[in-house]
Amino acid sequence: MSEQQFEPNIIAFVCTYCTYAGADLAGTSRLKYAPNVRIVRLPCTGRISPMFILKALQKGADGVLVSGCHPGDCHFTHGNYHARRRWMVFRSLLEFTGISPERVKYSWISAAEGSKFADLINSVTEDIRKLGPFDQYQQMIKDAQSPATL
Amino acid sequence: MITQEKYRTTVKELLASDSVKMVIGYKPGSTPDRRRPLFIRSSDDADQLVLDSTCITNLSGYLVAEGLLSDEKRVGIFLRPEGIRSINILAAEYQLNMDQIVIFGFDSTGREVRPLEGRHSKDFSALLSDIKENSPQISKEPLLESIERMNEQERFDFWQEEFSRCIKCYACRQACPMCYCRRCIVDSNQPQWVNTSSHTLGNFEWNVVRAFHLSGRCVQCGNCDRACPVNIPLRLINQRMAEMVLEGFDHFAGLSPTQEPVLASFKKDDTETFIL
Ligand code: SF4
Ligand code: SF4
Numbered sequence A: 001m002s003e004q005q006f007e008p009n010i011i012a013f014v015c016t017y018c019t020y021a022g023a024d025l026a027g028t029s030r031l032k033y034a035p036n037v038r039i040v041r042l043p044c045t046g047r048i049s050p051m052f053i054l055k056a057l058q059k060g061a062d063g064v065l066v067s068g069c070h071p072g073d074c075h076f077t078h079g080n081y082h083a084r085r086r087w088m089v090f091r092s093l094l095e096f097t098g099i100s101p102e103r104v105k106y107s108w109i110s111a112a113e114g115s116k117f118a119d120l121i122n123s124v125t126e127d128i129r130k131l132g133p134f135d136q137y138q139q140m141i142k143d144a145q146s147p148a149t150l
Numbered sequence B: 001m002i003t004q005e006k007y008r009t010t011v012k013e014l015l016a017s018d019s020v021k022m023v024i025g026y027k028p029g030s031t032p033d034r035r036r037p038l039f040i041r042s043s044d045d046a047d048q049l050v051l052d053s054t055c056i057t058n059l060s061g062y063l064v065a066e067g068l069l070s071d072e073k074r075v076g077i078f079l080r081p082e083g084i085r086s087i088n089i090l091a092a093e094y095q096l097n098m099d100q101i102v103i104f105g106f107d108s109t110g111r112e113v114r115p116l117e118g119r120h121s122k123d124f125s126a127l128l129s130d131i132k133e134n135s136p137q138i139s140k141e142p143l144l145e146s147i148e149r150m151n152e153q154e155r156f157d158f159w160q161e162e163f164s165r166c167i168k169c170y171a172c173r174q175a176c177p178m179c180y181c182r183r184c185i186v187d188s189n190q191p192q193w194v195n196t197s198s199h200t201l202g203n204f205e206w207n208v209v210r211a212f213h214l215s216g217r218c219v220q221c222g223n224c225d226r227a228c229p230v231n232i233p234l235r236l237i238n239q240r241m242a243e244m245v246l247e248g249f250d251h252f253a254g255l256s257p258t259q260e261p262v263l264a265s266f267k268k269d270d271t272e273t274f275i276l
Helices: A019-028 A050-058 A079-096 A114-131 A135-145 B002-016 B043-047 B059-064 B081-092 B121-137 B142-149 B152-164 B171-175 B200-214 B223-227 B234-249
Strands: A010-015 A037-042 A063-068 A104-108 B022-028 B035-040 B075-079 B101-109 B112-116
Touching: A010 A019, A010 A050, A010 A114, A019 A037, A019 A114, A037 A114, A050 A063, A050 A079, A050 B200, A063 A079, A063 A114, A079 A104, A079 B200, A079 B234, A104 A114, A135 B152, A135 B200, B002 B022, B002 B043, B002 B075, B002 B101, B002 B112, B022 B059, B022 B101, B035 B043, B035 B059, B059 B075, B059 B081, B075 B081, B081 B101, B081 B121, B101 B121, B142 B234, B152 B200, B171 B223, B200 B234, B223 B234
Parallel strands: A010 A037, A010 A063, A063 A104, B022 B075, B075 B101
Antiparallel strands: B022 B035, B101 B112
16 A cells, blocks of 8 residues: 555635735746645734634644735734734743744745745645644644543 | 731721722631732721732732722732733723722741832832843743753643643633633633633633733733642743743833733844744
8 A cells, every 4th residue: 555645735825915915926927836735714814813823733733824014014003013923922831842843834925926825835734734734733733632631 | 027017007007098999808718828818998997908929819810800900999908019010001902090099918938928119000110120120030940941941742742741630610711811802702601712621622722812812911920820729830831931921022020001912013024033
């Protein structure tokens, strides 16, 4: 039996004005990229609550990508600056509790960067594939489905 | 003892002159080393007041009790430096009007209690800046150091073990003066963010959310840690996050009533080495 390649599930939370438009451009430019990413479009990175990241993991994601407009380019002028601070704090919190920061990635992709989007999806998919399935978290999810022991 | 007597007298004077409608302090609890909150409205109540090194609870959460400050009368409160920091945050987040608060400051080393000079939050700003300056030198709890030395897997296992005991009683939230939301995210169910079962998954999510919402707001008073019935070392997470905001944004929570909340402000040149 041939060894099947692990296909990670990745959830991407993107802002509609930049990264989503960048993904669109990748599509209309017919750039091919890894099919492992499910995109969730939001009005702004400022709207991307860390709860979304936890929810994606709770639903079994192996990796999460959060992406929006470059600093200075936010449609709402500073939503992404707020988001950046939140990411920094959340990232170090996850790290402290033992969740690899490699599982949750952040990027800036503008509406003009269709090829950056395609490349990034490929490289993120590759990185997560190397890390393998998020077994630790999946075990927690599985435990939560069984009756409580107490 | 002397401090306690002095403060008793001051409290009585302020109540008699109607400068404050109530003073929140401490009274004896169920064991010699426990204290209870005391709500002093009369001279008789004031006789019950105790002030010693076992008065450790941060009482500032009582100030945001529904309706307490809405008549615009003044309320006195006994606070350690952490408590003064919490009311600064509450004021910065528009939860109270600092001019209504009369502070009875105190601190202790060993069993010795000493008063802190001042009545208004601004009288303590020098003291708080000193604490900020000295905070990096304060030696860390050995357990925190050992967690920081662990690898990812070990850290994950450590916290899984701790969080597996959580019973989602939310005592940590109720005890925290910064957790004043009328409707907490764990209580909302459309959508249901945090898994409700008693398994580690939801416990982990809850503890991460709690810590995130308190990042840059926690003053490390220890109320949550002491309230936790299963002894999860919440202080370690709080301390780690306080260090993070200090290192990352030079933010020390509660320095003044006008300090911008760290997650509601930004600098254009915040570091972002991890962003692709
Ligand atoms: S999180 Fe805990 S230590 Fe921090 S302010 Fe709240 S009760 Fe105090
Ligand atoms: S006080 Fe302890 S057991 Fe209760 S919800 Fe908080 S962490 Fe869990």
